[in-house]
Amino acid sequence: MSAVLAELGRQLAGRWAALLLLPGALYMCTASVAVLLGQGDALGFGRLGGWLDSVAAAPASGRFGTVLIAAAGFTAASAAAGAAASGAAQLVERVWWASGEEPLLRLLTARRSRAWERAEEDVRAALREFTASGGAPRQARALRAAIVRRDAICPEPASRPTWVGDRMYAVDQRVHEGYHLDLTAAWPRLWLVMPDAARAELVAARTGCGAAARLAGWGLLYVPLTALWWPAVVLAAGVLVAARHRARLAAAVQADLVEAAVDLYGRDLVVRLGIDCPGRLTPEAGDAANSLLRKDRTDLSRFGG
Incomplete structure:
Protein backbone atom coordinates (compact mmCIF):
# COMPACT_ATOMS: atom_id res chain seq x y z
CA MET A 1 0.00 0.00 0.00
CA SER A 2 2.84 2.42 0.80
CA ALA A 3 4.39 1.78 -2.61
CA VAL A 4 1.04 2.40 -4.32
CA LEU A 5 0.51 5.67 -2.45
CA ALA A 6 4.05 6.79 -3.22
CA GLU A 7 3.58 6.08 -6.93
CA LEU A 8 0.22 7.87 -6.91
CA GLY A 9 1.84 10.85 -5.23
CA ARG A 10 4.55 10.98 -7.90
CA GLN A 11 1.94 10.84 -10.66
CA LEU A 12 -0.15 13.57 -9.09
CA ALA A 13 2.92 15.73 -8.57
CA GLY A 14 3.95 15.26 -12.19
CA ARG A 15 0.46 16.11 -13.42
CA TRP A 16 0.29 19.17 -11.18
CA ALA A 17 3.65 20.37 -12.48
CA ALA A 18 2.65 19.84 -16.11
CA LEU A 19 -0.78 21.47 -15.86
CA LEU A 20 -0.16 24.32 -13.42
CA LEU A 21 3.39 24.88 -12.25
CA LEU A 22 5.33 24.94 -15.53
CA PRO A 23 2.85 27.15 -17.45
CA GLY A 24 2.59 29.27 -14.30
CA ALA A 25 6.37 29.70 -14.17
CA LEU A 26 6.37 30.83 -17.82
CA TYR A 27 3.58 33.27 -17.04
CA MET A 28 5.41 34.69 -14.03
CA CYS A 29 8.57 35.16 -16.10
CA THR A 30 6.54 37.01 -18.73
CA ALA A 31 4.84 39.14 -16.08
CA SER A 32 8.24 40.00 -14.57
CA VAL A 33 9.56 41.05 -17.97
CA ALA A 34 6.43 43.15 -18.55
CA VAL A 35 6.88 44.98 -15.25
CA LEU A 36 10.63 45.53 -15.71
CA LEU A 37 10.56 46.71 -19.32
CA GLY A 38 7.17 48.39 -19.57
CA GLN A 39 5.80 50.02 -22.72
CA GLY A 40 8.55 52.61 -23.13
CA ASP A 41 11.40 50.12 -23.64
CA ALA A 42 9.38 47.00 -24.49
CA LEU A 43 12.19 45.36 -26.48
CA GLY A 44 15.10 46.53 -24.37
CA PHE A 45 16.13 43.07 -23.26
CA GLY A 46 19.60 44.36 -22.42
CA ARG A 47 18.08 45.92 -19.33
CA LEU A 48 17.14 42.46 -18.13
CA GLY A 49 20.78 41.40 -18.13
CA GLY A 50 21.72 44.43 -16.08
CA TRP A 51 18.91 43.78 -13.62
CA LEU A 52 19.95 40.14 -13.22
CA ASP A 53 23.57 41.22 -12.64
CA SER A 54 22.47 43.68 -9.96
CA VAL A 55 20.39 40.99 -8.25
CA ALA A 56 23.28 38.52 -8.35
CA ALA A 57 25.66 41.13 -6.91
CA ALA A 58 23.38 41.99 -4.01
CA PRO A 59 24.68 40.66 -0.65
CA ALA A 60 21.38 38.92 0.13
CA SER A 61 21.56 36.83 -3.04
CA GLY A 62 24.36 34.74 -1.54
CA ARG A 63 22.34 33.67 1.47
CA PHE A 64 20.67 30.29 1.29
CA GLY A 65 17.63 31.48 3.21
CA THR A 66 17.02 34.34 0.80
CA VAL A 67 17.31 32.07 -2.22
CA LEU A 68 14.99 29.55 -0.61
CA ILE A 69 12.37 32.19 0.19
CA ALA A 70 12.60 33.64 -3.32
CA ALA A 71 12.20 30.18 -4.87
CA ALA A 72 9.25 29.40 -2.62
CA GLY A 73 7.63 32.73 -3.47
CA PHE A 74 8.11 32.19 -7.19
CA THR A 75 6.67 28.67 -6.94
CA ALA A 76 3.68 29.92 -4.95
CA ALA A 77 3.05 32.73 -7.46
CA SER A 78 3.28 30.24 -10.34
CA ALA A 79 0.79 27.94 -8.64
CA ALA A 80 -1.54 30.89 -8.01
CA ALA A 81 -1.35 31.81 -11.69
CA GLY A 82 -2.17 28.20 -12.55
CA ALA A 83 -5.19 28.28 -10.27
CA ALA A 84 -6.34 31.51 -11.89
CA ALA A 85 -5.95 29.96 -15.33
CA SER A 86 -7.98 26.94 -14.21
CA GLY A 87 -10.74 29.27 -13.05
CA ALA A 88 -10.65 31.09 -16.38
CA ALA A 89 -10.81 27.72 -18.16
CA GLN A 90 -14.00 26.84 -16.30
CA LEU A 91 -15.51 30.13 -17.41
CA VAL A 92 -14.46 29.43 -20.99
CA GLU A 93 -16.11 26.02 -20.91
CA ARG A 94 -19.31 27.49 -19.51
CA VAL A 95 -19.42 29.87 -22.46
CA TRP A 96 -18.60 27.09 -24.93
CA TRP A 97 -21.44 24.87 -23.74
CA ALA A 98 -23.92 27.65 -22.94
CA SER A 99 -27.40 27.60 -24.47
CA GLY A 100 -27.25 31.33 -25.16
CA GLU A 101 -30.00 32.60 -22.84
CA GLU A 102 -27.87 35.37 -21.33
CA PRO A 103 -28.15 38.82 -23.03
CA LEU A 104 -24.59 38.98 -24.36
CA LEU A 105 -24.64 35.34 -25.44
CA ARG A 106 -27.98 35.92 -27.17
CA LEU A 107 -26.26 38.49 -29.36
CA LEU A 108 -23.55 35.99 -30.28
CA THR A 109 -26.20 33.37 -31.01
CA ALA A 110 -28.12 35.75 -33.27
CA ARG A 111 -24.92 36.66 -35.10
CA ARG A 112 -24.05 33.00 -35.73
CA SER A 113 -27.63 32.25 -36.77
CA ARG A 114 -27.59 35.03 -39.36
CA ALA A 115 -24.25 33.82 -40.69
CA TRP A 116 -25.61 30.27 -41.03
CA GLU A 117 -28.74 31.47 -42.82
CA ARG A 118 -26.64 33.44 -45.32
CA ALA A 119 -24.46 30.38 -45.90
CA GLU A 120 -27.60 28.24 -46.34
CA GLU A 121 -28.90 30.69 -48.95
CA ASP A 122 -25.59 30.36 -50.80
CA VAL A 123 -25.97 26.56 -50.74
CA ARG A 124 -29.49 26.77 -52.17
CA ALA A 125 -28.35 29.17 -54.88
CA ALA A 126 -25.45 26.90 -55.77
CA LEU A 127 -27.79 23.90 -55.82
CA ARG A 128 -30.13 25.68 -58.24
CA GLU A 129 -27.22 26.50 -60.53
CA PHE A 130 -25.97 22.92 -60.31
CA THR A 131 -29.41 21.55 -61.21
CA ALA A 132 -29.88 24.03 -64.07
CA SER A 133 -26.47 23.17 -65.51
CA GLY A 134 -27.24 19.46 -65.56
CA GLY A 135 -24.47 18.63 -63.10
CA ALA A 136 -21.61 20.58 -64.71
CA PRO A 137 -18.23 20.12 -62.93
CA ARG A 138 -17.82 23.84 -62.25
CA GLN A 139 -21.21 24.13 -60.57
CA ALA A 140 -20.51 20.92 -58.65
CA ARG A 141 -17.33 22.42 -57.21
CA ALA A 142 -19.19 25.62 -56.32
CA LEU A 143 -21.89 23.59 -54.57
CA ARG A 144 -19.33 21.61 -52.57
CA ALA A 145 -17.54 24.80 -51.54
CA ALA A 146 -20.82 26.39 -50.41
CA ILE A 147 -21.68 23.31 -48.33
CA VAL A 148 -18.23 23.34 -46.72
CA ARG A 149 -18.62 27.03 -45.80
CA ARG A 150 -22.05 26.39 -44.29
CA ASP A 151 -20.93 23.31 -42.34
CA ALA A 152 -17.92 25.25 -41.05
CA ILE A 153 -20.45 27.37 -39.14
CA CYS A 154 -22.57 24.38 -38.08
CA PRO A 155 -23.90 21.19 -39.70
CA GLU A 156 -27.38 22.16 -38.44
CA PRO A 157 -28.99 25.62 -38.09
CA ALA A 158 -26.84 27.55 -35.61
CA SER A 159 -28.57 27.99 -32.25
CA ASP A 166 -23.37 24.27 -31.82
CA ARG A 167 -21.30 21.27 -32.87
CA MET A 168 -22.49 19.24 -29.90
CA TYR A 169 -26.07 20.48 -30.12
CA ALA A 170 -26.13 19.42 -33.77
CA ALA A 198 -15.55 3.17 -26.58
CA ARG A 199 -15.68 4.96 -23.25
CA ALA A 200 -11.91 5.42 -23.29
CA GLU A 201 -12.12 7.13 -26.69
CA LEU A 202 -14.84 9.47 -25.44
CA VAL A 203 -12.88 10.27 -22.28
CA ALA A 204 -9.83 11.11 -24.39
CA ALA A 205 -11.89 13.44 -26.58
CA ARG A 206 -13.41 15.15 -23.55
CA THR A 207 -9.93 15.52 -22.04
CA GLY A 208 -8.87 17.25 -25.25
CA CYS A 209 -11.68 19.77 -24.85
CA GLY A 210 -10.59 20.41 -21.26
CA ALA A 211 -6.98 20.92 -22.33
CA ALA A 212 -8.10 23.43 -24.98
CA ALA A 213 -10.12 25.29 -22.34
CA ARG A 214 -7.08 25.46 -20.04
CA LEU A 215 -5.02 26.84 -22.90
CA ALA A 216 -7.70 29.46 -23.50
CA GLY A 217 -7.60 30.26 -19.80
CA TRP A 218 -3.88 30.96 -20.02
CA GLY A 219 -4.50 33.12 -23.07
CA LEU A 220 -7.02 35.20 -21.14
CA LEU A 221 -4.52 35.53 -18.31
CA TYR A 222 -1.96 37.03 -20.70
CA VAL A 223 -4.39 39.71 -21.91
CA PRO A 224 -3.99 42.03 -18.85
CA LEU A 225 -0.21 41.99 -19.36
CA THR A 226 -0.72 43.85 -22.65
CA ALA A 227 -1.47 47.00 -20.61
CA LEU A 228 2.06 46.81 -19.20
CA TRP A 229 4.01 45.39 -22.13
CA TRP A 230 2.74 45.45 -25.71
CA PRO A 231 4.59 42.31 -26.93
CA ALA A 232 2.26 40.36 -24.64
CA VAL A 233 -0.37 40.94 -27.34
CA VAL A 234 1.50 38.48 -29.55
CA LEU A 235 1.62 35.89 -26.76
CA ALA A 243 -6.77 27.18 -28.03
CA ARG A 244 -9.53 27.89 -30.55
CA HIS A 245 -7.99 25.50 -33.05
CA ARG A 246 -7.53 22.75 -30.47
CA ALA A 247 -11.04 23.25 -29.12
CA ARG A 248 -12.61 22.86 -32.56
CA LEU A 249 -10.63 19.72 -33.28
CA ALA A 250 -11.43 18.16 -29.91
CA ALA A 251 -15.13 19.13 -30.03
CA ALA A 252 -15.49 17.76 -33.55
CA VAL A 253 -13.95 14.45 -32.48
CA GLN A 254 -16.14 14.31 -29.37
CA ALA A 255 -19.29 15.08 -31.37
CA ASP A 256 -18.48 12.42 -33.96
CA LEU A 257 -17.79 9.86 -31.24
CA TYR A 265 -24.99 1.04 -29.13
CA GLY A 266 -28.35 2.83 -29.18
CA ARG A 267 -30.18 -0.38 -30.06
CA ASP A 268 -28.40 -2.20 -27.22
CA LEU A 269 -29.69 0.47 -24.86
CA VAL A 270 -33.35 0.18 -25.87
CA VAL A 271 -33.16 -3.62 -25.75
CA ARG A 272 -31.67 -3.44 -22.24
CA LEU A 273 -34.60 -1.19 -21.33
CA GLY A 274 -36.96 -4.02 -22.34
CA ILE A 275 -38.14 -2.48 -25.59
CA ASP A 276 -38.70 -4.77 -28.57
CA CYS A 277 -36.24 -3.75 -31.31
CA PRO A 278 -35.42 -6.75 -33.52
CA GLY A 279 -33.52 -4.80 -36.19
CA ARG A 280 -31.93 -1.39 -36.31
CA LEU A 281 -32.90 1.35 -33.89
CA THR A 282 -36.16 2.91 -35.08
CA PRO A 283 -37.95 6.17 -34.21
CA GLU A 284 -40.72 4.13 -32.59
CA ALA A 285 -38.21 2.44 -30.29
CA GLY A 286 -36.68 5.85 -29.57
CA ASP A 287 -40.07 7.27 -28.55
CA ALA A 288 -40.67 4.30 -26.25
CA ALA A 289 -37.22 4.74 -24.72
CA ASN A 290 -37.85 8.43 -24.07
CA SER A 291 -40.96 7.62 -22.05
CA LEU A 292 -38.97 5.23 -19.89
CA LEU A 293 -35.92 7.44 -19.54
CA ARG A 294 -37.88 10.54 -18.61
CA LYS A 295 -40.18 8.55 -16.33
CA ASP A 296 -43.16 10.08 -18.11
CA ARG A 297 -45.00 9.93 -21.41
CA THR A 298 -43.90 13.29 -22.81
CA ASP A 299 -41.02 13.66 -25.23
CA LEU A 300 -39.95 17.19 -24.34
CA SER A 301 -36.81 17.11 -26.48
CA ARG A 302 -38.74 18.02 -29.62
CA PHE A 303 -39.81 21.22 -27.86
CA GLY A 304 -36.27 22.05 -26.74
CA GLY A 305 -36.79 20.56 -23.26
Whole structure:
Protein backbone atom coordinates (compact mmCIF):
# COMPACT_ATOMS: atom_id res chain seq x y z
CA MET A 1 0.00 0.00 0.00
CA SER A 2 2.84 2.42 0.80
CA ALA A 3 4.39 1.78 -2.61
CA VAL A 4 1.04 2.40 -4.32
CA LEU A 5 0.51 5.67 -2.45
CA ALA A 6 4.05 6.79 -3.22
CA GLU A 7 3.58 6.08 -6.93
CA LEU A 8 0.22 7.87 -6.91
CA GLY A 9 1.84 10.85 -5.23
CA ARG A 10 4.55 10.98 -7.90
CA GLN A 11 1.94 10.84 -10.66
CA LEU A 12 -0.15 13.57 -9.09
CA ALA A 13 2.92 15.73 -8.57
CA GLY A 14 3.95 15.26 -12.19
CA ARG A 15 0.46 16.11 -13.42
CA TRP A 16 0.29 19.17 -11.18
CA ALA A 17 3.65 20.37 -12.48
CA ALA A 18 2.65 19.84 -16.11
CA LEU A 19 -0.78 21.47 -15.86
CA LEU A 20 -0.16 24.32 -13.42
CA LEU A 21 3.39 24.88 -12.25
CA LEU A 22 5.33 24.94 -15.53
CA PRO A 23 2.85 27.15 -17.45
CA GLY A 24 2.59 29.27 -14.30
CA ALA A 25 6.37 29.70 -14.17
CA LEU A 26 6.37 30.83 -17.82
CA TYR A 27 3.58 33.27 -17.04
CA MET A 28 5.41 34.69 -14.03
CA CYS A 29 8.57 35.16 -16.10
CA THR A 30 6.54 37.01 -18.73
CA ALA A 31 4.84 39.14 -16.08
CA SER A 32 8.24 40.00 -14.57
CA VAL A 33 9.56 41.05 -17.97
CA ALA A 34 6.43 43.15 -18.55
CA VAL A 35 6.88 44.98 -15.25
CA LEU A 36 10.63 45.53 -15.71
CA LEU A 37 10.56 46.71 -19.32
CA GLY A 38 7.17 48.39 -19.57
CA GLN A 39 5.80 50.02 -22.72
CA GLY A 40 8.55 52.61 -23.13
CA ASP A 41 11.40 50.12 -23.64
CA ALA A 42 9.38 47.00 -24.49
CA LEU A 43 12.19 45.36 -26.48
CA GLY A 44 15.10 46.53 -24.37
CA PHE A 45 16.13 43.07 -23.26
CA GLY A 46 19.60 44.36 -22.42
CA ARG A 47 18.08 45.92 -19.33
CA LEU A 48 17.14 42.46 -18.13
CA GLY A 49 20.78 41.40 -18.13
CA GLY A 50 21.72 44.43 -16.08
CA TRP A 51 18.91 43.78 -13.62
CA LEU A 52 19.95 40.14 -13.22
CA ASP A 53 23.57 41.22 -12.64
CA SER A 54 22.47 43.68 -9.96
CA VAL A 55 20.39 40.99 -8.25
CA ALA A 56 23.28 38.52 -8.35
CA ALA A 57 25.66 41.13 -6.91
CA ALA A 58 23.38 41.99 -4.01
CA PRO A 59 24.68 40.66 -0.65
CA ALA A 60 21.38 38.92 0.13
CA SER A 61 21.56 36.83 -3.04
CA GLY A 62 24.36 34.74 -1.54
CA ARG A 63 22.34 33.67 1.47
CA PHE A 64 20.67 30.29 1.29
CA GLY A 65 17.63 31.48 3.21
CA THR A 66 17.02 34.34 0.80
CA VAL A 67 17.31 32.07 -2.22
CA LEU A 68 14.99 29.55 -0.61
CA ILE A 69 12.37 32.19 0.19
CA ALA A 70 12.60 33.64 -3.32
CA ALA A 71 12.20 30.18 -4.87
CA ALA A 72 9.25 29.40 -2.62
CA GLY A 73 7.63 32.73 -3.47
CA PHE A 74 8.11 32.19 -7.19
CA THR A 75 6.67 28.67 -6.94
CA ALA A 76 3.68 29.92 -4.95
CA ALA A 77 3.05 32.73 -7.46
CA SER A 78 3.28 30.24 -10.34
CA ALA A 79 0.79 27.94 -8.64
CA ALA A 80 -1.54 30.89 -8.01
CA ALA A 81 -1.35 31.81 -11.69
CA GLY A 82 -2.17 28.20 -12.55
CA ALA A 83 -5.19 28.28 -10.27
CA ALA A 84 -6.34 31.51 -11.89
CA ALA A 85 -5.95 29.96 -15.33
CA SER A 86 -7.98 26.94 -14.21
CA GLY A 87 -10.74 29.27 -13.05
CA ALA A 88 -10.65 31.09 -16.38
CA ALA A 89 -10.81 27.72 -18.16
CA GLN A 90 -14.00 26.84 -16.30
CA LEU A 91 -15.51 30.13 -17.41
CA VAL A 92 -14.46 29.43 -20.99
CA GLU A 93 -16.11 26.02 -20.91
CA ARG A 94 -19.31 27.49 -19.51
CA VAL A 95 -19.42 29.87 -22.46
CA TRP A 96 -18.60 27.09 -24.93
CA TRP A 97 -21.44 24.87 -23.74
CA ALA A 98 -23.92 27.65 -22.94
CA SER A 99 -27.40 27.60 -24.47
CA GLY A 100 -27.25 31.33 -25.16
CA GLU A 101 -30.00 32.60 -22.84
CA GLU A 102 -27.87 35.37 -21.33
CA PRO A 103 -28.15 38.82 -23.03
CA LEU A 104 -24.59 38.98 -24.36
CA LEU A 105 -24.64 35.34 -25.44
CA ARG A 106 -27.98 35.92 -27.17
CA LEU A 107 -26.26 38.49 -29.36
CA LEU A 108 -23.55 35.99 -30.28
CA THR A 109 -26.20 33.37 -31.01
CA ALA A 110 -28.12 35.75 -33.27
CA ARG A 111 -24.92 36.66 -35.10
CA ARG A 112 -24.05 33.00 -35.73
CA SER A 113 -27.63 32.25 -36.77
CA ARG A 114 -27.59 35.03 -39.36
CA ALA A 115 -24.25 33.82 -40.69
CA TRP A 116 -25.61 30.27 -41.03
CA GLU A 117 -28.74 31.47 -42.82
CA ARG A 118 -26.64 33.44 -45.32
CA ALA A 119 -24.46 30.38 -45.90
CA GLU A 120 -27.60 28.24 -46.34
CA GLU A 121 -28.90 30.69 -48.95
CA ASP A 122 -25.59 30.36 -50.80
CA VAL A 123 -25.97 26.56 -50.74
CA ARG A 124 -29.49 26.77 -52.17
CA ALA A 125 -28.35 29.17 -54.88
CA ALA A 126 -25.45 26.90 -55.77
CA LEU A 127 -27.79 23.90 -55.82
CA ARG A 128 -30.13 25.68 -58.24
CA GLU A 129 -27.22 26.50 -60.53
CA PHE A 130 -25.97 22.92 -60.31
CA THR A 131 -29.41 21.55 -61.21
CA ALA A 132 -29.88 24.03 -64.07
CA SER A 133 -26.47 23.17 -65.51
CA GLY A 134 -27.24 19.46 -65.56
CA GLY A 135 -24.47 18.63 -63.10
CA ALA A 136 -21.61 20.58 -64.71
CA PRO A 137 -18.23 20.12 -62.93
CA ARG A 138 -17.82 23.84 -62.25
CA GLN A 139 -21.21 24.13 -60.57
CA ALA A 140 -20.51 20.92 -58.65
CA ARG A 141 -17.33 22.42 -57.21
CA ALA A 142 -19.19 25.62 -56.32
CA LEU A 143 -21.89 23.59 -54.57
CA ARG A 144 -19.33 21.61 -52.57
CA ALA A 145 -17.54 24.80 -51.54
CA ALA A 146 -20.82 26.39 -50.41
CA ILE A 147 -21.68 23.31 -48.33
CA VAL A 148 -18.23 23.34 -46.72
CA ARG A 149 -18.62 27.03 -45.80
CA ARG A 150 -22.05 26.39 -44.29
CA ASP A 151 -20.93 23.31 -42.34
CA ALA A 152 -17.92 25.25 -41.05
CA ILE A 153 -20.45 27.37 -39.14
CA CYS A 154 -22.57 24.38 -38.08
CA PRO A 155 -23.90 21.19 -39.70
CA GLU A 156 -27.38 22.16 -38.44
CA PRO A 157 -28.99 25.62 -38.09
CA ALA A 158 -26.84 27.55 -35.61
CA SER A 159 -28.57 27.99 -32.25
CA ARG A 160 -25.71 28.34 -29.75
CA PRO A 161 -23.32 31.26 -29.08
CA THR A 162 -20.16 29.28 -29.93
CA TRP A 163 -19.03 26.81 -32.55
CA VAL A 164 -18.25 24.21 -29.90
CA GLY A 165 -21.74 24.37 -28.41
CA ASP A 166 -23.37 24.27 -31.82
CA ARG A 167 -21.30 21.27 -32.87
CA MET A 168 -22.49 19.24 -29.90
CA TYR A 169 -26.07 20.48 -30.12
CA ALA A 170 -26.13 19.42 -33.77
CA VAL A 171 -25.50 15.85 -32.61
CA ASP A 172 -28.48 16.07 -30.28
CA GLN A 173 -30.64 17.29 -33.15
CA ARG A 174 -29.43 14.65 -35.59
CA VAL A 175 -29.98 11.86 -33.08
CA HIS A 176 -33.50 13.09 -32.39
CA GLU A 177 -34.31 13.42 -36.08
CA GLY A 178 -32.93 9.99 -36.90
CA TYR A 179 -34.08 7.96 -33.89
CA HIS A 180 -36.44 10.24 -31.89
CA LEU A 181 -34.11 9.55 -29.00
CA ASP A 182 -33.58 12.21 -26.33
CA LEU A 183 -29.81 12.16 -26.09
CA THR A 184 -29.69 14.16 -22.85
CA ALA A 185 -31.79 11.58 -21.01
CA ALA A 186 -30.28 8.58 -22.77
CA TRP A 187 -26.60 9.42 -22.45
CA PRO A 188 -25.94 8.27 -18.83
CA ARG A 189 -27.54 4.89 -19.59
CA LEU A 190 -25.83 4.63 -22.95
CA TRP A 191 -22.51 5.24 -21.19
CA LEU A 192 -23.11 2.20 -19.01
CA VAL A 193 -23.96 0.03 -22.02
CA MET A 194 -20.88 0.96 -24.05
CA PRO A 195 -17.72 -1.18 -23.85
CA ASP A 196 -14.60 0.13 -22.11
CA ALA A 197 -12.79 0.85 -25.38
CA ALA A 198 -15.55 3.17 -26.58
CA ARG A 199 -15.68 4.96 -23.25
CA ALA A 200 -11.91 5.42 -23.29
CA GLU A 201 -12.12 7.13 -26.69
CA LEU A 202 -14.84 9.47 -25.44
CA VAL A 203 -12.88 10.27 -22.28
CA ALA A 204 -9.83 11.11 -24.39
CA ALA A 205 -11.89 13.44 -26.58
CA ARG A 206 -13.41 15.15 -23.55
CA THR A 207 -9.93 15.52 -22.04
CA GLY A 208 -8.87 17.25 -25.25
CA CYS A 209 -11.68 19.77 -24.85
CA GLY A 210 -10.59 20.41 -21.26
CA ALA A 211 -6.98 20.92 -22.33
CA ALA A 212 -8.10 23.43 -24.98
CA ALA A 213 -10.12 25.29 -22.34
CA ARG A 214 -7.08 25.46 -20.04
CA LEU A 215 -5.02 26.84 -22.90
CA ALA A 216 -7.70 29.46 -23.50
CA GLY A 217 -7.60 30.26 -19.80
CA TRP A 218 -3.88 30.96 -20.02
CA GLY A 219 -4.50 33.12 -23.07
CA LEU A 220 -7.02 35.20 -21.14
CA LEU A 221 -4.52 35.53 -18.31
CA TYR A 222 -1.96 37.03 -20.70
CA VAL A 223 -4.39 39.71 -21.91
CA PRO A 224 -3.99 42.03 -18.85
CA LEU A 225 -0.21 41.99 -19.36
CA THR A 226 -0.72 43.85 -22.65
CA ALA A 227 -1.47 47.00 -20.61
CA LEU A 228 2.06 46.81 -19.20
CA TRP A 229 4.01 45.39 -22.13
CA TRP A 230 2.74 45.45 -25.71
CA PRO A 231 4.59 42.31 -26.93
CA ALA A 232 2.26 40.36 -24.64
CA VAL A 233 -0.37 40.94 -27.34
CA VAL A 234 1.50 38.48 -29.55
CA LEU A 235 1.62 35.89 -26.76
CA ALA A 236 -2.04 36.31 -25.84
CA ALA A 237 -3.22 36.18 -29.43
CA GLY A 238 -1.07 33.16 -30.25
CA VAL A 239 -2.27 31.20 -27.22
CA LEU A 240 -5.94 32.06 -27.85
CA VAL A 241 -5.74 31.14 -31.54
CA ALA A 242 -4.09 27.84 -30.66
CA ALA A 243 -6.77 27.18 -28.03
CA ARG A 244 -9.53 27.89 -30.55
CA HIS A 245 -7.99 25.50 -33.05
CA ARG A 246 -7.53 22.75 -30.47
CA ALA A 247 -11.04 23.25 -29.12
CA ARG A 248 -12.61 22.86 -32.56
CA LEU A 249 -10.63 19.72 -33.28
CA ALA A 250 -11.43 18.16 -29.91
CA ALA A 251 -15.13 19.13 -30.03
CA ALA A 252 -15.49 17.76 -33.55
CA VAL A 253 -13.95 14.45 -32.48
CA GLN A 254 -16.14 14.31 -29.37
CA ALA A 255 -19.29 15.08 -31.37
CA ASP A 256 -18.48 12.42 -33.96
CA LEU A 257 -17.79 9.86 -31.24
CA VAL A 258 -21.04 10.64 -29.40
CA GLU A 259 -23.05 10.24 -32.58
CA ALA A 260 -21.18 7.05 -33.42
CA ALA A 261 -21.91 5.70 -29.94
CA VAL A 262 -25.63 6.20 -30.50
CA ASP A 263 -25.44 4.55 -33.92
CA LEU A 264 -23.53 1.54 -32.61
CA TYR A 265 -24.99 1.04 -29.13
CA GLY A 266 -28.35 2.83 -29.18
CA ARG A 267 -30.18 -0.38 -30.06
CA ASP A 268 -28.40 -2.20 -27.22
CA LEU A 269 -29.69 0.47 -24.86
CA VAL A 270 -33.35 0.18 -25.87
CA VAL A 271 -33.16 -3.62 -25.75
CA ARG A 272 -31.67 -3.44 -22.24
CA LEU A 273 -34.60 -1.19 -21.33
CA GLY A 274 -36.96 -4.02 -22.34
CA ILE A 275 -38.14 -2.48 -25.59
CA ASP A 276 -38.70 -4.77 -28.57
CA CYS A 277 -36.24 -3.75 -31.31
CA PRO A 278 -35.42 -6.75 -33.52
CA GLY A 279 -33.52 -4.80 -36.19
CA ARG A 280 -31.93 -1.39 -36.31
CA LEU A 281 -32.90 1.35 -33.89
CA THR A 282 -36.16 2.91 -35.08
CA PRO A 283 -37.95 6.17 -34.21
CA GLU A 284 -40.72 4.13 -32.59
CA ALA A 285 -38.21 2.44 -30.29
CA GLY A 286 -36.68 5.85 -29.57
CA ASP A 287 -40.07 7.27 -28.55
CA ALA A 288 -40.67 4.30 -26.25
CA ALA A 289 -37.22 4.74 -24.72
CA ASN A 290 -37.85 8.43 -24.07
CA SER A 291 -40.96 7.62 -22.05
CA LEU A 292 -38.97 5.23 -19.89
CA LEU A 293 -35.92 7.44 -19.54
CA ARG A 294 -37.88 10.54 -18.61
CA LYS A 295 -40.18 8.55 -16.33
CA ASP A 296 -43.16 10.08 -18.11
CA ARG A 297 -45.00 9.93 -21.41
CA THR A 298 -43.90 13.29 -22.81
CA ASP A 299 -41.02 13.66 -25.23
CA LEU A 300 -39.95 17.19 -24.34
CA SER A 301 -36.81 17.11 -26.48
CA ARG A 302 -38.74 18.02 -29.62
CA PHE A 303 -39.81 21.22 -27.86
CA GLY A 304 -36.27 22.05 -26.74
CA GLY A 305 -36.79 20.56 -23.26
